[in-house]
Amino acid sequence: MTEMTxxxxxxxxxxxxxxxxxxxxxxxxxxxxxxxxxxxxSEAKAEGKAPLGKLPVLHLGDGRxxxxxxxxxxxxxxxxxxVPREPFDQARMLSWMFFEQNRHEPVIAxxxxxxxxxxxxxxxxxxxMAALLQEGHALLALMEDGLAGQxxxxxxxxxxxxxALFGYTCTAGTRGGFDMARFPGLQAWCARMAxxxxxxxxxxxx
Ligand SMILES: N[C@@H](CCC(=O)N[C@@H](CS)C(=O)NCC(=O)O)C(=O)O
Numbered sequence: 596m597t598e599m600t601x602x603x604x605x606x607x608x609x610x611x612x613x614x615x616x617x618x619x620x621x622x623x624x625x626x627x628x629x630x631x632x633x634x635x636x637s638e639a640k641a642e643g644k645a646p647l648g649k650l651p652v653l654h655l656g657d658g659r660x661x662x663x664x665x666x667x668x669x670x671x672x673x674x675x676x677x678v679p680r681e682p683f684d685q686a687r688m689l690s691w692m693f694f695e696q697n698r699h700e701p702v703i704a705x706x707x708x709x710x711x712x713x714x715x716x717x718x719x720x721x722x723x724m725a726a727l728l729q730e731g732h733a734l735l736a737l738m739e740d741g742l743a744g745q746x747x748x749x750x751x752x753x754x755x756x757x758x759a760l761f762g763y764t765c766t767a768g769t770r771g772g773f774d775m776a777r778f779p780g781l782q783a784w785c786a787r788m789a790x791x792x793x794x795x796x797x798x799x800x801x
Contacts, residue, residue, distance in 0.1 A: 599624040602639050604631060606711075608704055608762035609664040611797045616671050617757050618795040626801040630713060647733030654787040664762070665692045668755040688749045691741070691756035698743050699738075701733045704763045707770035724772075731773050735781060738764070742780040746787060753791065761788050764796060 603610035629636035708725040709719035768775035
C-alpha cells in the first residue's frame, strides 16, 4: 500500500491544519518536519518536494502531490463527515475557507509571526502591529457572529472549515496577542475543537 508523506512546518498553523485532520481521521502517514529556516526546509525545497515553495505539501505515495493547506483538507476530507454532501453546504464551507486564506491568515497569522519569529521582528513596527490588532479583532468579531446560534461554522457538525479556521485562531491570543476574552463564542468553539476524539494540539508532532 502506498504511504502518504506530509512535509510540514511544526510551528505553522497552515501545516497544523493538515496534521490535525489526519489525526482526527486516524490516518497513518510519514511526517517530515521542516521548521522555518531549517536545513530540512532548504533540502525539501532543493529536492523539489515543495513545488510551490511553501508547506504543507502532501505526497500521496503514488507520485501525486498536493500543495495548499485548504486544498489538502478538501482532498483528505472528501467522502468523510468533514465535508458536507449538499452543494450549498459545500459552498458555505468553502466561503469560510476562502475567508480564512484571503483575510484571516494575512492578519491573524502575520501578527503572530511578527511577534514570534525573531527574523521577522524588524517588520513589527508599532503602526503595523496596531493596525493588525484592530483588523484582527474585526475579523474575529465576524467569526464570533458566524457562530451565533450554532456550534460549528457550517451548522450542527464540524467541517474542514472549522479546521481551517482553527489553525491560527487557536493561538490568536497566545501568539498573536489578540484579546480573546472579547469573543466567548470563539473560545467555546476552540474548547469544542479540543474535545474532538483524536484531537492533537499544534505542539504535538507525529
Ligand atoms: N496558502 C498556503 C500558505 C503556505 C505558507 O505560507 N507556508 C509557509 C509557512 S506558514 C512556508 O512554507 N514558509 C516557508 C518559506 O516561505 O520558505 C497554504 O495554506 O498552504
